[in-house]
Amino acid sequence: MGAILAIDIGGTQMRVALYPPQDIQPVRHQRTATRSGSGTVFDRLTALIDSVWDDGVEVISVASAGPLDPESGIILSSPNIPGWINFPLGERLAGRYRVPIHIGNDANLAALGEWKYGAGRGHNDLLYITISTGIGGGVISNGCLLLGHHGLAAELGHITVLPDGPLCPCGQRGHLEAVASGPAISAYVLERLAGGATSSLSAHPGLDAQQVAEAARAGDRLAVEAYARAGEALGRALADFLHIFNPSIVIFGGGVSRSGGLFFDPLKTSLAKHVMEPGYTRELVLTTAQLGDEAGLLGALAHAHLKRGANQA
Amino acid sequence: MGAILAIDIGGTQMRVALYPPQDIQPVRHQRTATRSGSGTVFDRLTALIDSVWDDGVEVISVASAGPLDPESGIILSSPNIPGWINFPLGERLAGRYRVPIHIGNDANLAALGEWKYGAGRGHNDLLYITISTGIGGGVISNGCLLLGHHGLAAELGHITVLPDGPLCPCGQRGHLEAVASGPAISAYVLERLAGGATSSLSAHPGLDAQQVAEAARAGDRLAVEAYARAGEALGRALADFLHIFNPSIVIFGGGVSRSGGLFFDPLKTSLAKHVMEPGYTRELVLTTAQLGDEAGLLGALAHAHLKRGANQA
Incomplete structure (x- = not known):
């Protein structure tokens, strides 16, 4: 497996981190405000991803405030991002980055992060x-x-x-x-x-x-x-x-x-x-x-590993 | 796999049924009152089991009112069987019948029965x-x-x-x-x-x-x-x-x-x-x-099949 790009989309901040295949210490780590700055939220998100991108990335794993449908990758509504109603985040990211995209509710993934690493x-x-x-x-x-x-x-x-x-x-x-x-x-x-x-x-x-x-x-x-x-x-x-x-x-x-x-x-x-x-x-x-502010990113990382295990089983 | 002996222990009735390896129609089926009759509840239960017993029985699967601990096979308390407080039902049955015993909460197993057969x-x-x-x-x-x-x-x-x-x-x-x-x-x-x-x-x-x-x-x-x-x-x-x-x-x-x-x-x-x-x-x-009165027995049957699957996996 290659590197994992983890994303945590919160109402205040968006964060991305690039993890080597077998590590929980990111090699790159960036953040930006969710609702202020130029362009749309999605534009700022892709700029953020591009800033840490590496051609070795094999999967993008996203933790986002919900409700969302993890199967289809659609954000049904987002209390703090007014434009994201039935927003096809998974499809939009897959179209641009050409790698598998996993999406999960941020609290679910924080649970996963605390379970695996906390x-x-x-x-x-x-x-x-x-x-x-x-x-x-x-x-x-x-x-x-x-x-x-x-x-x-x-x-x-x-x-x-x-x-x-x-x-x-x-x-x-x-x-x-x-x-x-x-x-x-x-x-x-x-x-x-x-x-x-x-x-x-x-x-x-x-x-x-x-x-x-x-x-x-x-x-x-x-x-x-x-x-x-x-x-x-x-x-x-x-x-x-x-x-x-x-x-x-x-x-x-x-x-x-x-x-x-x-x-x-x-x-x-x-x-x-x-x-x-x-x-x-x-x-x-x-x-x-135990994971504090890292819970979303580490949860997304754990989710990517879990999905890999399920696909190999 | 051999035959499965399923037991449903309710507050009013106890029922047993003997199922062939791949069938959900029992070949034998008996019931008795839980709280009236001679001897203890456990005595009546074993007499009931003996009445349908077959040497081909490979596992006994019990659905019982709880709370109970399915790991240890202990009935913690039973609202309708006053003597059964921390009663080691699994151990008692295993000691007598020398086959694996599975025990589950009756409502849990009814869910399993409706899922598999209903x-x-x-x-x-x-x-x-x-x-x-x-x-x-x-x-x-x-x-x-x-x-x-x-x-x-x-x-x-x-x-x-x-x-x-x-x-x-x-x-x-x-x-x-x-x-x-x-x-x-x-x-x-x-x-x-x-x-x-x-x-x-x-x-x-x-x-x-x-x-x-x-x-x-x-x-x-x-x-x-x-x-x-x-x-x-x-x-x-x-x-x-x-x-x-x-x-x-x-x-x-x-x-x-x-x-x-x-x-x-x-x-x-x-x-x-x-x-x-x-x-x-x-x-x-x-x-x-859909299973009506058969829910407990069929749930116990489903539980035995599920446990077999888990052991083979």
Whole structure:
């Protein structure tokens, strides 16, 4: 096998890295802003690819925000790239670069990356939950990435935790993402402030979960409560996920997961309360992601290796 | 491969069937009551096995109510067999019959049976949901049975649909099983009757979901409402399951699923309302189980064939 060109397309940045056949250290690595600069997003993406291209590249592997169809390589919609609706990314890249293109949902591939190179090594049944602007998921079950019929599976942020609860960016109500994501935490604080709650935080539209975390660490009761509410909901959802998947490890990624005990203490209390059988938490590892910003690229790399294995089998 | 002896251990009946190597029609077939008769449950089970035994039997494959550990063959607990707590069923059977023993959760194996021999043939991503006294589940994902780390996965009845809702037999509150199972439907009617609701049904402890279904068909408003409430909750849970698994088919088994439009009409309305992306329901087949009472035995048979395939691979 030749070199692997991995791409991570996020709402803020696009990154590419060129990996030698048997290495996880890239020989070249570039990034650019997704939505600013000249030309279309696709133009900037190809310029980025060209800047690291090598004729030894045998496959291009892409991690992208979804929903997307990994079979056809079509991005169905992209919350942060307005023009990409039913965008045939796979076909466009294949037409230009004449190598096989693999495309996967970024949270799914981050799960794959953590499984192969990060916190999940050695496990066969793994959940990855990323909590930041949204809540995404990836599931390894019996050593296989869970994709579903059209590659739309593992949307762990889109299960209902609070019927008729807050509006989710997807249009439904009360989803985990609408209760426990970063914006959901700050929205709860703003709502309570509007209702007259007292806090060291003041109501302004730019309030984010990071600022709420700082206030909580300084002892602000409303801020502590906002994280506790998110952690409680996530613990309840996690009990559901354990009953559904019975994993041996759950890995948390994303900015909110870096807020430590503020979030994890109520989460663990809630999980212990809501799990129905001690067998589900016996031997269960709860941990944080190890790959950080590299998760998308390394997930795309792992995906390329996995596809190669499947084609050789 | 020799003959396969399949066993289905339910709360009411135990059944055994002897299948020739390449057939799904048993050459012998016996059943007995699980909890009445002489000796222990295990004594009655072995007497039942002995009654159909043939020296050509190469493997015994068991479907049993769980939770159980398919790796070790231990029944962790059995809601309807009081003595079976951490009961080493696999070891006990292996010691007596000297053939390999496979053990699986009955709902998981029913999913396998419907996939191989019933309504799910040809699909790779399948959900099976059985709704009767409890709510059980089985999942085929990318052509593999979902088991999880200790075989405790796919407990689809034990996800929260109504936080702080009715008590579930598992001890938690507001699980799907506590809102949409047969007993949950009749319990809701009893609760409303106790609250003064008018109905053609009268409050008596033996009221069951079947009687509620008959009253609903005769136009009783409370009875219709009880089914609609269960169907609405199941539709919401099903939207969550679609987001999680993105199956191409969902198969409903169990007595409540035979109540037709009474249950399925509100379920479908609720599902359409709660699914976040049309891709999840496009091409999705919703159907009822085809194997009926044979699901457990045929599931155990399919499991034996699957294990044989895995050992040969």
